[in-house]
Amino acid sequence: MCGVFGIYNNSKAAQLTYYALYALQHRGQESAGIISSNEGKFHHHKGLGLVADVFKEEQIASLEGKAAIGHVRYSTTGANSLQNAQPLFFKYQGGNLALAHNGNLVNAHQLRSHLERQGSIFQTTSDTEVAAHLIARAGYENSEQSVKESLGMIKGSYAMLFLADNKLIAVRDPNGIRPLSLGKLNGSFVVSSETCAFDTIGATFLRDVEPGEMIIIDQDGIRSERVSSYPTQATCVFEYIYFARPDSDIEGLNVHTVRKQLGKRLAQEAPIEADVVTGVPDSSISAAIGYAEEANIPYELGLIKNRYIGRTFIQPSQELRERGVRLKLNAVRKVVAGKRVVMIDDSIVRGTTSGRIVSMLREAGATEVHVRISSPPVTHPCYYGIDTSAKEELIASSKSIEEIREHIGADTLAYLSTEGMLDTFKDRLGAISEATQCCGYCEGCFSGSYPTEIIEQDKHSLER
Known part of the structure; x- marks a missing residue:
């Protein structure tokens, strides 16, 4: 990317x-x-x-x-x-x-x-x-x-x-x-x-x-x-879910609006009794707002990002990703202490970041931490420019949702369904001019169905 x-x-x-x-x-x-x-x-x-x-x-x-x-x-x-x-x-x-x-x-x-x-x-x-x-x-x-x-x-x-x-x-x-x-x-x-x-x-x-x-x-x-x-169009759905900035428009769709709709659909599919909703900055904020609105639960800034730290997902090594999480986020104790917290994230790829954030919220006094993911489980590698080219790195490829919940230490865990994700795009497309040539999306990382032939190779196979 x-x-x-x-x-x-x-x-x-x-x-x-x-x-x-x-x-x-x-x-x-x-x-x-x-x-x-x-x-x-x-x-x-x-x-x-x-x-x-x-x-x-x-x-x-x-x-x-x-x-x-x-x-x-x-x-x-x-x-x-x-x-x-x-x-x-x-x-x-x-x-x-x-x-x-x-x-x-x-x-x-x-x-x-x-x-x-x-x-x-x-x-x-x-x-x-x-x-x-x-x-x-x-x-x-x-x-x-x-x-x-x-x-x-x-x-x-x-x-x-x-x-x-x-x-x-x-x-x-x-x-x-x-x-x-x-x-x-x-x-x-x-x-x-x-x-x-x-x-x-x-x-x-x-x-x-x-x-x-x-x-x-x-x-x-x-x-x-x-x-x-x-x-045949197959725009990457992960652009909307994680990578693109929320103020960008892709194929006639505003990224913030799409993420908010994903959060609303997630609240419909996976409701929970809680006191506060918070999003993992920055890419999950829009989905968290949508979830809070649909669930009628207050949205709060329960997690604060250090603005001088980059995106941990795109760090080139696992060691740097883990170190980045510790530097990147801090829980707001006065917001989450004594509260049942719904933590919204856009995805769980390797599971390291999510587990660390759940622990952080508990250390700050949260009585319950319910994790909701505004996309389906990432079960397959991406071959088109996202650093998830090895299936064994993906926690959802080998663990059930209950096993992932135990791994990250959450009280409950739920993902948005693939149908719910794609329906959100269909709903948004209905409001777009017919002149917009947008007919499909690549969701290979969720389904294993790719728009091109895939040639298996190690991600660094070109190195000498």
């Missing part, structure tokens, strides 16, 4: 990209980078860490040009190292090309092995570099034609931005698994993983990039081509 942003035809391209990456920081905290183009000359800077740590004022000022792309990284394929930080930059017979990618290519290992046998030399362990080599080998001087042909060989999820000498190319995979939106800022066009970045820089949302669509932006304006003739 990375974040990508691009802008074309703006004298402050790098500065605006910097602000946009700030807005997308929740999508990746391991590295950040920006590449700008100034009349065919490329300037770049990237580094490990948060956007604020990687970029200083003088570095942003050095990124000259009216076009730029930026990236914040959350690694699922390839190590967390500077060589894997994006955007990637390469030269080939078609000129200069920079590439930023959100998603995961499920056949990257096969393609890489084939390319290496043909003589390709790789500089990173990221699956994204496979796309770069395919483009270079396509043999076209026209960059969008090279991109289009190379994507025909790729399977998996991708929202990709390409910055060429004189154009910006944005493309979304045929299933639309990862989000990508198009906007406008005065005379400039912008593309982003989430619409919250548009709000940050003052841009206007135009529309979502459609599944299987390639958008080309150059000095003549904007045009669209298809990279897939008959795309």
